[in-house]
Amino acid sequence: MRAIIHSLLLASWLFPCAAFADWGLNMPPGVTEISQAVFDLHMTIFWICVAIGVLVFSIMLWSIIHHRKSRGAKAHNFHENTLVEILWTVIPFFILVGMAVPATATLVKMYSTSDADIDIKVTGYQWKWRYEYLGEDLDFFSSLSTPREQINNSEEKSENYLLEVDNPLVIPVGKKVRFLFTANDVIHSWWVPAFAVKKDAIPGFINESWTVVNEPGIYRGQCAELCGKDHGFMPIVVEVKAEADYQQWLADAKAAKQTASDAATQDWSMEQLMAKGEQVYNTACAVCHQANGEGLPGVFPGLKGSAIALGDPAAHIDVVVNGKAGTAMQAFRDQLSAVELAAVITYERNAWGNNVGDMVTPAQIAAEKQ
Numbered sequence: 001m002r003a004i005i006h007s008l009l010l011a012s013w014l015f016p017c018a019a020f021a022d023w024g025l026n027m028p029p030g031v032t033e034i035s036q037a038v039f040d041l042h043m044t045i046f047w048i049c050v051a052i053g054v055l056v057f058s059i060m061l062w063s064i065i066h067h068r069k070s071r072g073a074k075a076h077n078f079h080e081n082t083l084v085e086i087l088w089t090v091i092p093f094f095i096l097v098g099m100a101v102p103a104t105a106t107l108v109k110m111y112s113t114s115d116a117d118i119d120i121k122v123t124g125y126q127w128k129w130r131y132e133y134l135g136e137d138l139d140f141f142s143s144l145s146t147p148r149e150q151i152n153n154s155e156e157k158s159e160n161y162l163l164e165v166d167n168p169l170v171i172p173v174g175k176k177v178r179f180l181f182t183a184n185d186v187i188h189s190w191w192v193p194a195f196a197v198k199k200d201a202i203p204g205f206i207n208e209s210w211t212v213v214n215e216p217g218i219y220r221g222q223c224a225e226l227c228g229k230d231h232g233f234m235p236i237v238v239e240v241k242a243e244a245d246y247q248q249w250l251a252d253a254k255a256a257k258q259t260a261s262d263a264a265t266q267d268w269s270m271e272q273l274m275a276k277g278e279q280v281y282n283t284a285c286a287v288c289h290q291a292n293g294e295g296l297p298g299v300f301p302g303l304k305g306s307a308i309a310l311g312d313p314a315a316h317i318d319v320v321v322n323g324k325a326g327t328a329m330q331a332f333r334d335q336l337s338a339v340e341l342a343a344v345i346t347y348e349r350n351a352w353g354n355n356v357g358d359m360v361t362p363a364q365i366a367a368e369k370q
Contacts, residue, residue, distance in 0.1 A: 028193055031215045035196035037106045045099055052095075110196075113208045116178035118171065124181075124188030124201035124223065125330065127230040127287065131169050134180075138253055141335055142167045143283055144233045148291060151233075163220045166283065168237035170253075172246035173216050181207040185330070186228060192221035192236055200225060213240045229299075230287055264338040264362040270346070273359060277347025280340045285348075288328065293352040300328065304352040313349070313358055320345055321368050333369055338362040 029039045067073040121132040125141075132139035145166045149155035158164070171177050181190055183201040191198040195211045213219075221236035241249060268276075282291060288300040295302035303309045308316050321341060323331030332341060342362045349356040 030194045030196050031217070031219070032195050032211050032213055034106075034110055034211070035194060037109065038196045041102055041106050044102060048095065048099065110209075113178045113210045115176065116210060117175040118177045119180065120169070120171075120177060121180045121182070122190055122201065124183040124185075124190070124227070124234075125335070126185050126228050126328075127223070127234040128335075129169075129190070129234070129236065130184075130335075131167075133250075136250065136254075138250070138257065140167050140253070140257075142169065142237070144235055146233075148282070148286065160220065162233060163222070163235045163237070165235055165237045168218070168239045170239045170241060170246060170249050171211075171213065172243050173240050174212065174214055174243070176210060176212050178208065178210045181209070187225050188223050188227045188234070189225035190221070190236060191224035192219055192238060194219045194221075195238075198224055213238075216240050216242055233287070260337050260339065264366060266362075268339070268342070268361065270350075270359050273343045273346040274350060276339065277343035277345070278351070280336065280344040281347050281351075284332065284336065285344065293348070293354075303348050304354065309348050309354050310356060313345075313360060313364075316345055316349065317341075317360060317364060317368050321365065338365040338369070341365045 027039055027042050029036055119134040121130075121134060123130040123132070128141050128143040130139060130141050142165045144162065145164045146158065146160075146162050147155065150157050150161060179190070179197070179199070181199045181201040182205060183203045185203065187203070188201040189198060190201055195213065197209050197211055199207045199209045201207070217240055219238045219240065221238070223231060223234040223236070225231075227234070289295045289303050290300075293302060293304035308319060319329060321331065321333045323329050336344070339362045342360045342365045345360045345365075346358075348354070349358060349360070
C-alpha cells in the first residue's frame with residue numbers, strides 16, 4: 001500500500017503542468033486595463049516572493065547540510081554584527097520600495113473615477129441589486145433567476161447555477177462606467193472578478209469605482225460580503241454590448257418601463273392578477289415566506305391562514321408597500337411596480353387555501369404610494 005501511495009505522489013510531481021490548467025489556483029487576468037494591471041502586479045509580487053523564498057531556504061538548506069554535527073561542525077556564539085543588521089534592514093527596504101511603486105501606480109488608476117461616460121448607482125438589498133442609470137430615467141432590480149427546483153435538488157443544476165439573474169446590468173463596450181455603491185439594509189459587496197471591481201455597498205455611504213470593458217460578453221460575479229440568510233443567492237450579471245446594441249437596449253428598456261407604467265391604469269381580472277402575482281411572489285417573497293406560504297417558524301412568519309392575508313386589505317397593502325419597522329419585512333414600494341404589488345397581494349390573499357375572494361387593484365397601490 002505504501003509503495004502505491006509513493007508511486008502516486010511521484011506521478012503527481014511528474015505529470016505535465018498543463019493538466020492542472022483547470023485548478024483555478026491563480027487570479028484571472030480579467031478583461032479590463034485595470035484587471036490586467038492588478039494581475040500583472042500580483043504576478044510581479046508573487047515572483048519577488050518566490051525569489052526571496054528560494055534564496056532564504058537555499059541558504060538554510062546549505063547551512064543545515066554544510067554545518068551538520070556529523071561533519072564535526074561546532075556551533076559559534078556571536079551577536080551584534082553591525083554589517084548583517086544593516087544589510088537585513090536596507091535590502092528589505094529597497095524590496096518594499098520596489099513593490100510600492102507599481103502598487104501605488106495601480107491604485108491611483110483604480111481610484112480615478114473622473115470623466116465617466118455613464119454613471120450607474122448600484123444599491124444592495126437583501127437579496128438583490130438595484131441599478132439606476134443616472135440621467136436616463138431608468139432603473140430596475142436584478143434578482144436570482146435560478147429555479148427553486150434546482151436549489152432544492154429536484155432538478156438538474158444548470159451551467160450557471162446561482163449565477164443567473166432576471167435583469168442583467170447592461171453597459172456599452174469601450175465606455176468608462178462609474179459605479180456609485182450603497183445599500184438599503186445591511187452591508188453588501190459588489191464583486192465582478194473579470195473587471196477587478198469589488199466595492200462594499202454600505203447603508204448611508206457612497207463608494208465609487210469604475211470600469212472600461214473592451215470585450216463584449218457576459219460577465220458574472222457575486223455579493224462578497226456576508227449579508228444574511230441568502231447571501232449566496234445574490235449574483236451579479238453584467239452584459240457588455242456594442243454601442244449600437246446598447247443604445248437599442250436602452251431604448252427598449254425605457255419603452256418597457258413606460259408600458260409597465262401604462263399597465264397600472266388598465267383593468268385587470270382576478271385570473272390575470274393571480275397569474276402575475278404567483279410569478280412575483282416566487283421571485284420576491286418565496287425566499288422568506290416559502291413557496292407554500294408557510295414561512296420559517298421563528299424566523300419569517302407564514303402567510304397561509306395568517307391574520308394579515310385574511311384581514312383588512314388596507315393593512316395588507318400597507319405592510320407590503322411600506323414594510324414593517326423592526327422586522328426583516330422590507331418596503332417594496334420602490335422594488336415592485338403598482339401592477340406587481342397589486343398582483344402579489346391579491347395572490348397572497350387567495351393562494352394556499354386563503355380564498356378571501358377580494359382583489360387589490362393597481363389604482364389602490366398607486367393611491368397608497370402617494
